[in-house]
Amino acid sequence: MAFRVRPVVTAALTSQWAKKLRFGLHDLQRRVSGTGHEIYFFLQIDDPYSHLLAQVLPDLVSRYDINIHVVPVNEPEDDVAPERKALEDFSRRDAAKIAPYAGLTFDDIGHQPSAASLGLAKRALAASSNAVNVAADIAAAFWRDDAMALERMALVSEAQADGVFEAGTQQRNALGHYLGGTLYYAAEWYWGIDRLPYLEERLSKSKLRHSGCRQISAFQERPAFMSKPAQGRLTVEFFPSARSPYSYLAMPETFDLPNHFPVDLVVRPVLPMVMRNLPVPRRKGMYIIADSKREANRIDVPFGRIADPVGEPVRRCYSLFNMAREAGLEKEWLLSFCQMAWSEGVDMGNDAGLKKAVERAGLDWSVAEPLIGNADWEAEMEENRLQMMASGLWGVPSYRLLDDKGKEIFATWGRDRIWLLAHEIQNALAG
Numbered sequence: 001m002a003f004r005v006r007p008v009v010t011a012a013l014t015s016q017w018a019k020k021l022r023f024g025l026h027d028l029q030r031r032v033s034g035t036g037h038e039i040y041f042f043l044q045i046d047d048p049y050s051h052l053l054a055q056v057l058p059d060l061v062s063r064y065d066i067n068i069h070v071v072p073v074n075e076p077e078d079d080v081a082p083e084r085k086a087l088e089d090f091s092r093r094d095a096a097k098i099a100p101y102a103g104l105t106f107d108d109i110g111h112q113p114s115a116a117s118l119g120l121a122k123r124a125l126a127a128s129s130n131a132v133n134v135a136a137d138i139a140a141a142f143w144r145d146d147a148m149a150l151e152r153m154a155l156v157s158e159a160q161a162d163g164v165f166e167a168g169t170q171q172r173n174a175l176g177h178y179l180g181g182t183l184y185y186a187a188e189w190y191w192g193i194d195r196l197p198y199l200e201e202r203l204s205k206s207k208l209r210h211s212g213c214r215q216i217s218a219f220q221e222r223p224a225f226m227s228k229p230a231q232g233r234l235t236v237e238f239f240p241s242a243r244s245p246y247s248y249l250a251m252p253e254t255f256d257l258p259n260h261f262p263v264d265l266v267v268r269p270v271l272p273m274v275m276r277n278l279p280v281p282r283r284k285g286m287y288i289i290a291d292s293k294r295e296a297n298r299i300d301v302p303f304g305r306i307a308d309p310v311g312e313p314v315r316r317c318y319s320l321f322n323m324a325r326e327a328g329l330e331k332e333w334l335l336s337f338c339q340m341a342w343s344e345g346v347d348m349g350n351d352a353g354l355k356k357a358v359e360r361a362g363l364d365w366s367v368a369e370p371l372i373g374n375a376d377w378e379a380e381m382e383e384n385r386l387q388m389m390a391s392g393l394w395g396v397p398s399y400r401l402l403d404d405k406g407k408e409i410f411a412t413w414g415r416d417r418i419w420l421l422a423h424e425i426q427n428a429l430a431g
Helices: 007-013 016-033 048-054 057-063 084-102 115-127 131-143 147-153 158-175 196-205 245-259 282-299 312-319 321-326 330-343 351-360 365-371 378-390 415-429
Strands: 038-043 067-072 182-185 188-191 234-239 263-267 398-402 408-413
Touching: 038 048, 038 131, 038 158, 048 084, 048 131, 057 067, 057 131, 067 115, 067 131, 067 158, 084 408, 084 415, 115 131, 115 147, 115 158, 131 147, 158 182, 182 196, 188 196, 188 282, 234 245, 234 378, 234 415, 245 263, 245 282, 245 330, 245 415, 263 330, 312 321, 312 330, 321 330, 321 365, 330 351, 351 365, 378 398, 398 415, 408 415
Parallel strands: 038 067, 234 263
Antiparallel strands: 038 182, 182 188, 234 398, 398 408
């Protein structure tokens, strides 16, 4: 997301009235064309999150007055998946962790299945005339690396399958997304089972849920407190970026963890991806902003009037991090900076905005001003990045859970996994 948009524009684009307008226009087009409520599921065979979503398709169709079209797609392009191997490895581990909480299954065999199984699975999916009901079976056979089972279903040629997958990829790209495991319904995207509750709530509000049927999914919530007396104390390392809207949205709940669990929280900032020469193309940035606004509304964190702090503003923020930490206010400093950049549209590249953030965090501007622009923080932030990468993580916010000897127990990525982190804390301290 290397582009800048004025705060007043981002506020308008992320507003509820703009969202209602988009939804209204799509509904009008649907009524005029006489079509039903069409949902498009962009399924990537070698994506674990696609497999989890595929398992709920039959239930969705049975409970709502909708049509689901399974659209096979290829893997994401390099510019939206710059650390592909890390993404593949993490996705398998993550899917295996979260599946039981959603009543689903995913078995991580420890590596990606063979290229031969992938080719057969693509041919099987391309040949299917009832993909809603068989997609999960095909994906399950692929993740077992069961070439024999896939061979029986692979009823079209490799060339035919390639054509189907390429057409699906182009359709997804034209609609504005870049990942598999995504659902598209009337101007809005829903990625993975994490965003499925948004879709179900929208369908229910439109009175599309059949009488007597309950919603399938729910937003995962962290345990409120330890369910049993804790046996010890742990450390949570939090890796945010001041330029990441998801990091900002994660801060209030992350900083609250020590109030609920016996953990010491260590904040380890890293440079934003674009400042580490990892691309964040426009279509990815636009989805992140829209998704962040949706999440912010749900968790009641102000967001949407944006002054993108990429570049020098982030450096200015980090140049004051050590001062804030020495004052015991590093959490307050990062949250203050991000609140102004991501919800108030304050330009953090000038001293007026930075002074306001410093004072809101409870810091002394006269102490902070001479430190602005120093480079003393750079080695530490690079060390933080290297540790994150060593744990199989690359994006922010990320988390590491350590035992009382500093050994890593668990590592995960994303604000969506704070609830899982809390469960891992409980499990580790259950005795």
